[in-house]
Amino acid sequence: MRISKQLIALFLLPASALYFFFFLVPTFSAFRYSLYDWRGFGTDMNFVGIQNYVELFSDRLFWLSMGNTVTILLAGGVIIFGLAFVMTMMISSGIRGRKLFRAIIFLPNVIAIIALTTLWGYIYTPQFGLLGAFLGKIGLTQWAAFPWLGPDTIFWSMLVAIIWIEVGFYLVLLLAGVDKIPEDFYEAARLDGASQFQMFRKITIPLLWDVLTIGMVLWSIHAIKIFEFPFSFTGLEPNVNSYTAAVYMYILGFGQRQPIYRLGYSTAIGVMLLLVVILVVLVLRRLMRREQLQY
Amino acid sequence: MFKTQKLVSFALLLVLVAVTLGPVAAQDKPVELVFWSMWNESEGQALVIQQWIDEFEAAHPNVTINAVWNGRQNQTLVRTALAGGTVIDIVDQDADQIAGGLMQEGFGLPLNAYLDMPALDEDVPLRDVFLPGTLELFAMDGETYLLPYIYNTVQFWYDKRVFEEVGIEVPLTWDEFLANNDKLREAGYAPIAAEGNEPGYSTFYLANMIARLKGPGFLLQTVEDHTGEMWRDPAYLESSRMLRELWDRGDIPAVTVGYVWPQGQNTLAFGQAAQSLVGSWLPIELSLQVDPGWVWGGFNFPAVEGGEGSVADTQALLLAFMIVKDTAHPDEAAEFLRFIMTKENQQLMADQALVGVTRIGVPWSEAITDAEEAAMNAESVFPDVDGVYARYPEFLTTVLWINYADLWQGKITPEEFSEHMATQSAEYWASQE
Structure with a gap:
C-alpha cells in the first residue's frame, strides 16, 4: 500500500508544529535577545549587535566556567565510560545478582539532585563527614579533616560525585547493548581460543559501537549544559572555581541570588553553549562513523 | 420662586443620598489584588501572611487577595510575568534583591504619600512605627518604594x-x-x-x-x-x-x-x-x-x-513588600500594607514565624532578643x-x-x-x- 505524501505530511504536522514552536522559535528568539542589552524587565531593550559576544571573549569568568565544563565533558566522560565498560563486563560475565547490581548502580539516577548534593555535602564534610571518618578509620588521619570543598579541590570533589551519579545511566545503556549480542559469537570465539580481552576488542566493542556513539552524544549534551548538581552542590553562592558555563549563565541572567539580571549577555552564553553542543555532536558523529554491522 | 425652591431641595436631596450611599457603593465594588510571594506555602512566614490576608479580606469584604507562593525565585518569575502582561499588584522579596531588580527598573509604586497617612487606628503617621533606618535603607531620591516587614x-x-x-x-x-x-x-x-x-x-x-x-x-x-x-x-x-x-x-x-x-x-x-x-x-x-x-x-x-x-x-537584611506601580488598585494595596503594620499583626509574625519584625515596640522571640536590641539601638543601619x-x-x-x-x-x-x-x-x- 502506498501512503500519499499528503497523509505523511498530515501525520508529521503535529510533531513538526511542536518542534517549531517549542524549539526553533525559542532558539531563534534567544539569538535575537543575545544581541540586546536587556535585563528582562519590560520591553526596554537596547540593541548592541554582537557586543555581548565580543565581551564574552574577554570575560575570564566565562572562560573559567567553559574550562570547567570541558573538563567535565572530557575527564568525566573518559572515567564514566571507562567505569561503565568495566562494570558492564563484570555484570554481564554471568555473576549472580546481576539485576541487583545494575539497580544499585543506577539508583542515583532516580534520586532528586538536591538530595544527592546534600548527601555528597555530608560525605565531604571535614571532621564528621563520611569520607573523613572512613579515612580516619583506616589510619589516614592526616586526610580525615581535609577540606575537600576548599577552593582548590571543590571542582574535583564535585566531579567525583557527578561521575558516581552518571555512571549508572551509561552502564544500563551499555548493558542493554551487550545483551543484544548473540552468545554464539562468544562461544565461537572461545572455541577458537580467543582470550577475554580479544573477545572484548573484536566482538563487544564493534557490536556495541552504535550504542557507544549514542551514549557519547548523550553525555556530551548533558555535560555541556550541566547545571543542577554544580549549582546546588556548592552552597548558597557557588564558588567561582566550581562554575560551569550553565551555572555562570544562570547567575548572570536569572538573578536567583544576586539581582544581576543581564539577560541579553546571559542569552549570548546560552547561544554559545548551543553552538558548542552542535559542534561537539558533529565531531563525535564524524569520529565514530563506522560501517554498520548487522547481526 | 416656589419652583426654584423645589429644584434646590431636590438637588440637595440627591446630594445627600449620593453622600450617604456613595461610600457604600464604592466599598461594594469588588477589588482583586494579586500578590506574588517569595515564600513557599508551608513556610511559617507564608502561614502568617495568609492569616493577614484572611483577616484583611474579612475586614474588607469587597477586597480579595490572591496569593501566589513562588518561593525564592519570586522576583525572576515576576519579571517574566510582568513582561508577559500578567497583572501583579504586590510582591515581596529580600529587600536587597528587590531593590536591585524591580525597584531599580522603576516598577515600584512611590509610598511616601501613604506613609504620611496615619497608621491603622493610631494617631501617628505610618512611617513613624518603623524601626530606625528601615524605611530609608532603600529609599531613592527621597522616595520610598519598599515596605520592610521582616528584620534580620x-x-x-x-x-x-x-x-x-x-x-x-x-x-x-x-x-x-x-x-x-x-x-x-x-x-x-x-x-x-x-x-x-x-x-x-x-x-x-x-x-x-x-x-x-x-x-x-x-x-x-x-x-x-x-x-x-x-x-x-x-x-x-x-x-x-x-x-x-x-x-x-x-x-x-x-x-x-x-x-x-x-x-x-x-x-x-x-x-x-x-x-x-x-x-x-x-x-x-x-x-x-x-x-x-x-x-x-x-x-x-x-x-x-x-x-x-x-x-x-x-x-540589616530586610524583607520587604513592594506595590507594583501599574496596579489598578494602589489604595487597596497600600491599605493592606498599612494593615500588616499594626502591632497585632507584626506580633503575629514575630511569634509564629519567630523572626524579627520592623515595627517599633513589638517584642521578638526569646532567641533573638539581642537582635531586637541591636535593631532598636542602631545608630545607623547598612544593607x-x-x-x-x-x-x-x-x-x-x-x-x-x-x-x-x-x-x-x-x-x-x-x-x-x-x-x-x-x-x-x-x-x-x-x-x-
Missing part, C-alpha cells in the same frame, strides 16, 4: 552558656574580641564558625570591618570610584590584615576553608565552635540541631580602635555588603567576591587584595562605559 540583623551568634563556662563577656572592641578568642581556644573551642568557601557569608566580615573602620557607606563609595584608587585606602589593608589574622591565630580553624553552607554553622550547633557572624535567622535555622538547654545570644561586630564607625552600626549587593551585583559577583574569597582563603596577601581590587575595578568600570 547580622551579628555574632553564640551560646551564652559557653561564654559563662569560659568566663568571658560580650566584646565591644576588637581587642576584647581577640582576647575572648584566646580564652575560647584555651577552653577547647574553635572561636569562630564560618562558611569558609561561601562568599556571601564571608563578606559579612569585610562589610562590617570596613563599616567599623570608616563608617557605613565607605565600601559603597569605594565600589563607585571608577578609578579604583579608593581600594588603595589604608583601611582596606588594615581590615584585610585584621581579618586574615583571625585565620593565622587559629580563631577560624584552617579546615574551615572547605566549609560550604551549612557545614560551618553546624560546627556551632555541635558545640565545636563558639560564635558565628551571620543573620538573626540562625537560631531558627539551628533550632532542631542545638541541645534543648542552648541559650542564644548575639552581639554586634566589635568596634575598632580609632575607627570612624560605631559598634551600634547594624547590618548587605553596604549596599553593593543591591546596586552593583555584577561587580560584587565578578570582581569583589572573587578577590575577597582569595584573601579570605589565604590565596593572596592583603597587599595583593588592595592592588587587585584597584586594577580590576578600574578595568570593570572601563568595560561598562
